[in-house]
Amino acid sequence: xxxxxxxxxxxxxxxxxxxxxxxxxxxxxxxxxxxxxxxxxxxxxxxxxxxxxxxxxxxxxxxxxxxxxxxxxxxxxxxxxxxxxxxxxxxxxxxxxxxxxxxxxxxxxxxxxxxxxxxxxxxxxxxxxxxxxxxxxxxxxxxxxxxxxxxxxxxxxxxxxxxxxxxxxxxxxxxxxxxxxxxxxxxxxxxxxxxxxxxxxxxxxxxxxxxxxxxxxxxxxxxxxxxxxxxxxxxxxxxxxxxxxxxxxxxxxxxxxxxxxxxxxxxxxxxxxxxxxxxxxxxxxxxxxxxxxxxxxxxxxxxxxxxxxxxxxxx
Numbered sequence: 001x002x003x004x005x006x007x008x009x010x011x012x013x014x015x016x017x018x019x020x021x022x023x024x025x026x027x028x029x030x031x032x033x034x035x036x037x038x039x040x041x042x043x044x045x046x047x048x049x050x051x052x053x054x055x056x057x058x059x060x061x062x063x064x065x066x067x068x069x070x071x072x073x074x075x076x077x078x079x080x081x082x083x084x085x086x087x088x089x090x091x092x093x094x095x096x097x098x099x100x101x102x103x104x105x106x107x108x109x110x111x112x113x114x115x116x117x118x119x120x121x122x123x124x125x126x127x128x129x130x131x132x133x134x135x136x137x138x139x140x141x142x143x144x145x146x147x148x149x150x151x152x153x154x155x156x157x158x159x160x161x162x163x164x165x166x167x168x169x170x171x172x173x174x175x176x177x178x179x180x181x182x183x184x185x186x187x188x189x190x191x192x193x194x195x196x197x198x199x200x201x202x203x204x205x206x207x208x209x210x211x212x213x214x215x216x217x218x219x220x221x222x223x224x225x226x227x228x229x230x231x232x233x234x235x236x237x238x239x240x241x242x243x244x245x246x247x248x249x250x251x252x253x254x255x256x257x258x259x260x261x262x263x264x265x266x267x268x269x270x271x272x273x274x275x276x277x278x279x280x281x282x283x284x285x286x287x288x289x290x291x292x293x294x295x296x297x298x299x300x301x302x303x304x305x306x307x308x309x310x311x312x313x314x315x
Contacts, residue, residue: 004072006040010048011069013037014062015136017055070152074276091120092282097132097139098125101228102161102269105248106301107143109308110293114286121282129227140277141286147270154278158271159294161301162246165263166255170238178241181262188222188240190231246303266302269294 009026013033016022023033037056041048048062058066098107104127111123124139126132132142135150142148148155167177178184192203222240225231228248235242236254243265249255271290277283299305 004076006036006043007069007072009033009036010040010062010065011073013049013056014058014066014069017057019056090118090282090285092280093122093124094141094282094286095124095126095139096141096143096286097134098127098143099145099228099269100127100129101232101245101248102143103127104229105245106294106297106308107290109310110290110297113293113310114289118282118285121285123286134272134274140273140280140283142272143290144270144272145267147268148272152275153272154275155270155272156291158269158291159298159301160266160268162303163243163265163267164246164249164260164303165241165258166235166244166249167241167258168236168238168254169256171235171240172256172258174238178258181259184241188220190223190225190234190240190242191221192231193224193226196226245301247301247308250300250303250306251308 009022012022012025013019016025019030019033019037023030026033028036037049046061047059048065049056050059096107103125108125108127111125115121115123126139131144132139134142134148134153143158147157175187178187223231223234225234228244231242232244232248232252234240235244235249236252241258243263244255249257271287273283273287278287294301297305297309300308
């Protein structure tokens with residue numbers, strides 16, 4: 001018979017792929033976890049991990065065990081929630097992962113109303129310039145800029161949002177206003193670092209940089225950053241032109257929409273949860289709150305309204 005503690009340890013190492021991260025989550029020291037992992041392999045007479053300086057990666061046998069371990073963990077979680085009746089309580093903790101700009105400028109302000117109405121719930125908001133990994137249990141819910149492809153997830157299209165080209169009054173006073181896309185070759189741009197971009201959905205500058213459109217030489221990047229918040233700050237202080245979400249730029253009076261109607265991009269946000277988490281009452285409550293709040297704010301997200309409506313749902 002397999003020991004559940006050994007399965008739990010195997011599962012954390014497989015998810016983390018790094019012994020130090022798994023040890024921290026399990027509350028064990030690094031050497032103890034290493035010994036437990038090797039002892040489990042000896043018990044099974046099977047190598048489960050390929051070990052290298054880059055971390056722990058599953059062997060073929062490890063991949064086979066992972067499917068069973070995930071299923072066991074799911075049943076254990078559901079049994080625990082049902083037996084303690086926690087899934088019927090509007091209390092507990094929810095960890096929500098969301099992209100940095102959307103989390104900072106839209107989700108955090110909206111959640112103030114949610115927190116006020118549900119004081120028994122503690123929210124952890126992970127606003128990060130990367131994708132939150134639900135399979136590794138980094139969060140209970142995730143809002144992403146592209147539709148996840150992982151199996152075992154409940155996925156729903158959350159909302160659309162629009163991006164436009166912006167510059168500060170100071171920048172335009174010093175460098176002039178581009179009359180069309182071709183004139184961008186004479187301007188400085190602000191964008192993402194190409195090889196560090198975490199989603200192709202953020203790669204919306206490529207059409208603007210087509211030499212057939214802008215001519216030669218191409219636009220000059222004054223600054224590139226992995227953070228859209230940093231790009232916003234650089235644009236606000238006159239470093240160059242930036243394609244920014246309307247929900248970030250519209251409330252900023254110092255930013256001007258440039259090439260209005262000619263440079264416009266529409267993207268989507270998706271909301272995702274693991275199936276077992278989606279069944280919890282507190283998670284369902286937040287899921288529904290976000291959908292209703294963002295539907296009310298559709299005009300703001302699309303650049304058609306100037307302010308975010310914080311009265312998202314009736315108390």
